[in-house]
Amino acid sequence: MPVHSTDKWIVTQSRLMRRVHRFKSLASMTSQTPPAPTAQAAGRYPAGSAAFPHGGLLGIAGLAPHEILFLLDEAEQWVDLNRQPKKRVESLRGLTIINAFFENSTRTLLSFEIAGKRLGADVVNMQAATSSVKKGETLIDTAMTLNAMRADAIVIRHASSGAVRLIAGKVDCPVLNAGDGQHEHPTQGLLDALTIRHAKGTFVGLTVTICGDILHSRVARSNMLALTALGANVRVCAPPALMPADIERMRVTPFHDFDTALKGADVVMMLRLQNERMQGQFIPSPREYRHLYGLSLDRLAKAAPDALVMHPGPMNRGIEIDSNVADLVGRSAITTQVEMGVAIRMACLEVLTRKARAVEGWA
Numbered sequence: 001m002p003v004h005s006t007d008k009w010i011v012t013q014s015r016l017m018r019r020v021h022r023f024k025s026l027a028s029m030t031s032q033t034p035p036a037p038t039a040q041a042a043g044r045y046p047a048g049s050a051a052f053p054h055g056g057l058l059g060i061a062g063l064a065p066h067e068i069l070f071l072l073d074e075a076e077q078w079v080d081l082n083r084q085p086k087k088r089v090e091s092l093r094g095l096t097i098i099n100a101f102f103e104n105s106t107r108t109l110l111s112f113e114i115a116g117k118r119l120g121a122d123v124v125n126m127q128a129a130t131s132s133v134k135k136g137e138t139l140i141d142t143a144m145t146l147n148a149m150r151a152d153a154i155v156i157r158h159a160s161s162g163a164v165r166l167i168a169g170k171v172d173c174p175v176l177n178a179g180d181g182q183h184e185h186p187t188q189g190l191l192d193a194l195t196i197r198h199a200k201g202t203f204v205g206l207t208v209t210i211c212g213d214i215l216h217s218r219v220a221r222s223n224m225l226a227l228t229a230l231g232a233n234v235r236v237c238a239p240p241a242l243m244p245a246d247i248e249r250m251r252v253t254p255f256h257d258f259d260t261a262l263k264g265a266d267v268v269m270m271l272r273l274q275n276e277r278m279q280g281q282f283i284p285s286p287r288e289y290r291h292l293y294g295l296s297l298d299r300l301a302k303a304a305p306d307a308l309v310m311h312p313g314p315m316n317r318g319i320e321i322d323s324n325v326a327d328l329v330g331r332s333a334i335t336t337q338v339e340m341g342v343a344i345r346m347a348c349l350e351v352l353t354r355k356a357r358a359v360e361g362w363a
């Protein structure tokens with residue numbers, strides 16, 4: 001059977017995996033050591049490294065649905081660990097992870113740092129603003145320098161789409177994309193999927209409305225790829241100037257009218273206007289944008305009664321989302337997204353270093 005041919009397959013896999021990670025959670029709470037790889041413990045993925053045969057994480061594009069589910073399932077043990085008073089294992093002890101951020105970040109940088117440390121690794125952050133990049137060093141020379149320091153994993157954020165792939169081709173260790181230009185932000189797509197699964201239990205048949213600056217958003221792109229692969233119906237909504245021309249190719253339904261896009265939605269994901277990636281004027285004014293595309297309580301009432309509210313952050317309160325929606329207890333999952341971000345980044349770092357750590361079945 002092809003591994004990702006039907007929604008039925010995904011439903012079955014999701015149910016089975018939820019059972020598996022409930023079991024795994026108990027195991028990890030008692031021993032504080034990661035259980036055997038899910039692939040072998042459950043027999044539901046290809047065995048060993050075939051469960052995730054990639055040398056790095058450059059995007060959601062190219063991942064099979066079962067590979068996405070594998071990372072989500074691996075993250076569950078870390079959700080559990082992170083809720084314990086003692087949050088550290090030694091799986092990555094002796095390894096060095098370098099976070100090289102050429103663009104600003106709060107959530108992604110800190111959560112990768114926390115993730116690496118909770119796994120026992122030595123974590124070093126390179127901030128471009130205070131590095132030799134400011135003296136004119138090229139991206140490739142910077143990458144070669146990090147490689148010569150024998151990093152065991154490099155996490156990169158860069159303002160240029162494709163920069164992370166370029167670096168991945170120059171270094172010997174796994175590279176993880178922490179957001180490159182308007183291309184992809186794969187760990188954000190994964191953490192959003194994990195947040196949705198925790199709230200809704202499944203992806204199949206869910207209607208997810210993503211609204212905002214679709215054109216410039218790497219978050220939107222990674223979410224569209226992940227959520228459609230997992231069986232959700234994805235609607236995207238933006239003013240015409242902020243909607244990519246060929247968006248239907250992403251297997252999503254485009255809308256320009258937010259009220260229509262919200263009707264019956266199970267999940268509403270709001271996006272920030274990516275002003276730093278805009279050249280020229282894309283919206284008449286922030287006030288006009290809020291009027292047409294801002295999520296207010298009145299607008300939220302058009303979605304399903306239990307619709308989940310999401311935002312990757314940073315938020316511009318009062319523009320794309322009102323404060324009383326962002327802080328709506330029981331409906332807003334914005335802080336849960338941050339929590340899931342640490343677990344997903346732990347899963348990605350742990351899985352991608354298995355080969356170097358000679359984990360059985362992965363060496």
Ligand code: CP
Binds near residue numbers: 185
């Ligand atoms: N969501 C996100 O990528 O946030 P940061 O820019 O703070 O990392």
